[in-house]
Amino acid sequence: MQTSGTGNASRSAAGRAEIERLREGNQRFLAAIAASPDPAVVTAALAQADPYAVVLGCSDSRVAPESIFNETLGRLFVVRVASHVAGPAEMGSVEYAVTRWECPLVVVLGHTQCGGIAAVMDRLPPGADQPLQSSGSMNLTTLFSTIKSNLGWMSSGSSADPWLDAVKRNVHRTRETLLTWSPPLRHRVSVGQLAVVEALYHVETGAVEFLDEPAP
Numbered sequence: 001m002q003t004s005g006t007g008n009a010s011r012s013a014a015g016r017a018e019i020e021r022l023r024e025g026n027q028r029f030l031a032a033i034a035a036s037p038d039p040a041v042v043t044a045a046l047a048q049a050d051p052y053a054v055v056l057g058c059s060d061s062r063v064a065p066e067s068i069f070n071e072t073l074g075r076l077f078v079v080r081v082a083s084h085v086a087g088p089a090e091m092g093s094v095e096y097a098v099t100r101w102e103c104p105l106v107v108v109l110g111h112t113q114c115g116g117i118a119a120v121m122d123r124l125p126p127g128a129d130q131p132l133q134s135s136g137s138m139n140l141t142t143l144f145s146t147i148k149s150n151l152g153w154m155s156s157g158s159s160a161d162p163w164l165d166a167v168k169r170n171v172h173r174t175r176e177t178l179l180t181w182s183p184p185l186r187h188r189v190s191v192g193q194l195a196v197v198e199a200l201y202h203v204e205t206g207a208v209e210f211l212d213e214p215a216p
Contacts, residue, residue, distance in 0.1 A: 017058055029175055033046075044090065049074050049101075050074055052103060053079045053103055053105040054078070054079070055107045055109050056079045056081075057107075058082060063203070072167060085150070086174050095155050108196070112200065116147050119131030119144060125162060150174065168198075171200065178196055198211040
């Protein structure tokens, strides 16, 4: 019983410092609003959603679309999931934004040094962190299986930079998935109402590269 109590205490303490850090950050955010010339205008703008583009990107903490595109809140509809895979929930979210706001653009945004990509390659790329073991987690196993399916039979040793090639392949396959399994998106593309494009964020430089040529 004593061991159980200690465990409960440990669990209750987990995340406390991080919650406080988030709370303090929000207080700074509110203070900045209050210090603005017209706080009412600022809060009204925060409450508005008028996105002109949808970004399907990775959950990686370095890849925040509003920051890397220097865009204000409310102007991008962002869907983020590890390695930007497109399952039913992600596709439904993209469809919602395109239908609700008539967004004419969907960007599938990959990034260099993607850990999810490295985790499923047949040989760990130089500089990559050791991948997490998915044993015991059906959800993590499903995620890795989806990424691996996107990469297909691609070999880690097929080029000078196989990690980068794999990232680009994953971007391309995700775009293909959207257009294959989403009739609403496919229809809008066919009638010229929507563009679905591929892009790559370089975490080393901050630059976004729009990929005009399809991946091999």
